Amino acid sequence: MTVADLTTAPSSLAGGRGRFRINEQTRRSLRRFRQSPLSVAGAVIVVALILVAGLGPFLVPFPQDARGAVHVADRLNPPSAANWFGTDQMGRDVFSRVIIGARVSLLAGVTVITLALVLGTVLGAIAGFFRGWISDVIMRVTDVFLTIPDLILAMAFAAALGPGLLNVMIAVSLVWWPGYCRLVRASVITLRDAQFSEAATALGASRMRVLFRHVMPNAFPAILVKASMDIGFAVLTTAALGFIGLGTQPPTPDWGQMISDGRSYVRDAWWFSTFPGIAILLTVLATNLMGDGLRDAFDPRHRGRA
Amino acid sequence: MNLFQFTLRRLLMMIPVLFGVSVLTFVLSRVVPGDPARLAAGPQATESTYLQIREEFGLDDPLPFQYWTYIRNLFAGDWGTSITTRRPVLDDLTVFWPATLELVLVAMTIAVAVGLPLGIIAAVRADSIADQASRLISMLGVAVPAFWLALLMQLFFGLELGWFPISGRLSALTSPPDSITRLYLVDSLLTGQWSTFREAVSHIVLPALTLSLASIATIARFTRASLLETLGQDYVRTARAKGLSERRVITRHALRNAFIPTLTMIGLSFGWSMGGSVLVETIFDWPGIGLYATNAALTLDFLPILGIALLYGLVFSLINIAVDITYGFLDPRANTT
Numbered sequence: 209m210t211v212a213d214l215t216t217a218p219s220s221l222a223g224g225r226g227r228f229r230i231n232e233q234t235r236r237s238l239r240r241f242r243q244s245p246l247s248v249a250g251a252v253i254v255v256a257l258i259l260v261a262g263l264g265p266f267l268v269p270f271p272q273d274a275r276g277a278v279h280v281a282d283r284l285n286p287p288s289a290a291n292w293f294g295t296d297q298m299g300r301d302v303f304s305r306v307i308i309g310a311r312v313s314l315l316a317g318v319t320v321i322t323l324a325l326v327l328g329t330v331l332g333a334i335a336g337f338f339r340g341w342i343s344d345v346i347m348r349v350t351d352v353f354l355t356i357p358d359l360i361l362a363m364a365f366a367a368a369l370g371p372g373l374l375n376v377m378i379a380v381s382l383v384w385w386p387g388y389c390r391l392v393r394a395s396v397i398t399l400r401d402a403q404f405s406e407a408a409t410a411l412g413a414s415r416m417r418v419l420f421r422h423v424m425p426n427a428f429p430a431i432l433v434k435a436s437m438d439i440g441f442a443v444l445t446t447a448a449l450g451f452i453g454l455g456t457q458p459p460t461p462d463w464g465q466m467i468s469d470g471r472s473y474v475r476d477a478w479w480f481s482t483f484p485g486i487a488i489l490l491t492v493l494a495t496n497l498m499g500d501g502l503r504d505a506f507d508p509r510h511r512g513r514a
Numbered sequence: 515m516n517l518f519q520f521t522l523r524r525l526l527m528m529i530p531v532l533f534g535v536s537v538l539t540f541v542l543s544r545v546v547p548g549d550p551a552r553l554a555a556g557p558q559a560t561e562s563t564y565l566q567i568r569e570e571f572g573l574d575d576p577l578p579f580q581y582w583t584y585i586r587n588l589f590a591g592d593w594g595t596s597i598t599t600r601r602p603v604l605d606d607l608t609v610f611w612p613a614t615l616e617l618v619l620v621a622m623t624i625a626v627a628v629g630l631p632l633g634i635i636a637a638v639r640a641d642s643i644a645d646q647a648s649r650l651i652s653m654l655g656v657a658v659p660a661f662w663l664a665l666l667m668q669l670f671f672g673l674e675l676g677w678f679p680i681s682g683r684l685s686a687l688t689s690p691p692d693s694i695t696r697l698y699l700v701d702s703l704l705t706g707q708w709s710t711f712r713e714a715v716s717h718i719v720l721p722a723l724t725l726s727l728a729s730i731a732t733i734a735r736f737t738r739a740s741l742l743e744t745l746g747q748d749y750v751r752t753a754r755a756k757g758l759s760e761r762r763v764i765t766r767h768a769l770r771n772a773f774i775p776t777l778t779m780i781g782l783s784f785g786w787s788m789g790g791s792v793l794v795e796t797i798f799d800w801p802g803i804g805l806y807a808t809n810a811a812l813t814l815d816f817l818p819i820l821g822i823a824l825l826y827g828l829v830f831s832l833i834n835i836a837v838d839i840t841y842g843f844l845d846p847r848a849n850t851t
Contacts (some may be wrong), residue, residue, distance in 0.1 A: 352534030354826045357789025363811050364819045367541045368731070373813075444659055448793055451661045453812045467662050471797070474669050485662030492657035 237505040247501020253494035261310040273300035274308040276459035284477040294479035296471065306487050309461035313491065316377050317443035321435050323381035324442075326380060328388025329431060335389065336396025337419050346394070346506050350386035358383050359448060366454045373456045376449050380442060391434055395427035402426075429506045437499030440492035447488050522836045532540060535827035539820040540584050544577070556597035566580035576639040594817030598809055603821040606806060611825070614795065615804030618787045620699070620722040624760060625729035625787075626780060631778075632730070633737025639765060640742060648734055655731025658791050664724045664797040671720060679718050684713050701789070713845035721798040725790055729783040741772040770779050772843050781837035786832045 239246055244338050263269045269290070279299030286437040287294045293302035335346040353361065365379035400403060400423055409415075443463075449455050451466025458465070470481030544550050549569075551568040552559075561569075572580050587593070607654055637646040666724040672680035683698055684690060691702040691710050693791075698720070702711035744750060744770050753767045795804030810818040 253644060348530060350828075351531050352538055354822045355535055355830050356538075357785050357826050357830070359792050360791040360819070360826055361806060362825050363792070364539070364823050365540055365554075367578065367811055367814060367816050370614065402528055440657065444657075446806060447659060451659075451793065452808050462590050464659075467659070467665065471665060472666055475673055478669060481662065482666050485659055485665070488659045488662065489654075489657055491655060492659075496653060496657060 211314075213251065216304040241414055241501050244504065246497050246502045247504070250494045250497025250499075250501060253490060253496050257314060257491060258311060259492065260307055261314045263313055264307045265486045267302035269318075270301040270302070270306045271308070273304045274459065274461050282328065284304035284473060284480070286477075287479055293483040294477065294478050296466070297473060298357060302466075302483055305461040306483050309463045309466065310487065310491075312373070312456060313443045313447060313463050313488070316373065316380075316446040317379045317439045320381045320384060320442040320446065321439050321473065324438075325377065325382035325388050325431065325435050327381070328385035329392050331385070332389040332392025333419060333424065333427075336393035336401060337415070337423070343393075346389065350389050353383065357491075358445065362449060363452070363454070363466075366449060369514045371454055373460075373462075376446055376455050380445050383445075384438070385404060386440065387438075388431065392427055392431060393471055395430055395495070398424050433499060433503045433506060434437070436502055437496055440495030440499075443491050443495075444488060517839070517842065521839060522669050523834070523840055528620040528831045528835065529708075532828060534814070534823060536585060536588065537581070539823055541582050543584075543816070543820055544571070544573075549732045551668055553814070556813065556815060559597070566763055570818060573715060586706070588824070589684060593821045594820045596810065597815040598818075603818050606818060607754060607803065607821055607825055610801065610803045610806045612802075613800060614788065614791050614804060616683075616699060616804060617718065617721055617725065617791055617795070617800060618784065619697075620718055621725035622780070622784055622785055623781060624722060624726040625733055629733030630737055630776070631731040632734040634764075636734065636738040637741035637745065637772075640738075645738075648738070652731040655727045655734075657757055658727065660724055660728065661793040661797055663727065664721070664794055667720045667724055668797070679717050680720065683801060684710065685717075688713055721794050721800050724798075725794045728846065729780075729787055732779055733776065734781055737772065737776045739774045741768060744768045744772040747771075770844060772840060776809050777840060777844070781833050785826075788826055788829065799841050 216458060238242050241251075260267070265274070267272075270277070277298075279295070282295050282299035283289055283297060284290075285295040285299075291303060292308060296305070331346050335343040356364075362376075364381045365382050366376050369375035369379060371391075382425045387479075391488045400418075405422050408418050412416055413421070447453065447462070447464030450462040451468045453465075453468065455465060456462040466484040467481045470477065470484075473480050541680060543554065550563055551571055551573055554571070555564045555567045572583050575583070589603050591602075593607070596603050596606055611669055632648045632651065633655040651697035658669040658761065671677050679685060690708060690709050691714075692697055692705050694701045694704055698714040699711065702708075702714055710825055739836070741764075745764075747768075750768050751765060753763045758767075791800075791802060792807050794800065795802050796808045799805065807822050809815070810822075
């Protein structure tokens, strides 16, 4: 085996020659993804949700109901042709609010995961690539964060930062980064000692170049797979905080808060809480199915497991 | 290394983590945007309360000194005062903790009793209808918002069918059983108060079921995965080659080894359930730590939440140690490292 073989093998984003290989690999992975009907269903729902979130205000029959309109005469009407999901305690159309709520929820989910991913990846890469005390300190910090249950820690951060959706998103991402940190650290440790990294070092590449051009590109598929699964759970967690009463301010529709509002009327108006809950369930389920499929497609070791 | 030394070592290893947790809560209580004393005093505090808290926190001292005061107070049992209940946080936690512990213990018992067999069936009959069904249950189990499921449970089993009460630990007219462990189920059994026991059971069914669902899902998936992996091992093939019955191969050879990773998952699920109990308790008016946390969060009552974070950090660390010790029994190799 020559040095050239070693360097071009798996670390592929490095140069022009490598790029062809990853395309071939990606194509094969996507083919594998398409063979799983559940994963494709998940991906289709995710795309639909993104479209709904983007176009929501133009699709719904009563967009003004997401902006604080009140129709006292139409309070708590059951589902009908005009109000598919019924109306809430202020006579607003639940369907319109659920659809427009998708925007807030998905945005929150994506923001949370992006923040957590960036923070976790940077710290994880540092912890994995540089041995010694800095790695120890970072890992002990993740231990501490993982010792306190998610929701309690998020509530503590949210209470410290003050109310509001942005603070809730920051709070949840502060809870979520250790997962990425550990994942990235583990991959970096494995890849750092892989033959292609050694070869790059032997060819005179600096440590930074090895880390950013050879190690990280190979760690990314696993990170992105985790992120795709986590978005649903991030939506769920922000909704839970919205349910508790931390999160968006009325009248902006938020799925968690809608369920909380509907709680008092559950005996007479089941639809009020039920539909936002189905929306959350669908989102988490879809991102999970999609993430499952992506993991199977990009990491064949996992196929058929869990 | 014997069990005592092992336990002692694990307990010592807990100290840095708990130190970290205390630093985290300290940082949260002091380095927040705005005035920490104002936050701890709450929005409706009088000027004198505010000044008193400022004094207690020692906000004008250097940070390491403040941390030292903070730790000293924690050990002295001074975890601050709740604005909402107007009682010391530590007193509140001791009052509310047994209710949460009882709920989480019952939920975890259900989760193990259902999740483990579900996972075993799924692994033994991989790709059968039972496997698919267990996969579906697991998927739904982690995806369903607990607070929404709780509402549906109340609506269906409580209000429509009238099978179970939908709030509290006991009905308003029943007085709690004589206090021994402060777990109502245990206390009412110990003192032979059967009607109270029946009532406590009927009250805990819905919240415990709701809380257990996510754990059932994770435990079932994890058991399936690790049992499948174990079933492919050489020693399982040897056991089969010896002519042992399939049942014996699974129960005596595969399951014991497959259970080791599952045990970690059960420990983790316990911690997640403590977090999840916040939502479930809020909906079922279950007078535990979770309901306390929600009420505190709503009024921006800050110190109770930090107290809960500390308490749960401690409990979770202890659970992890218990898991590690159990490891030693299941796999003697684990003790020596």
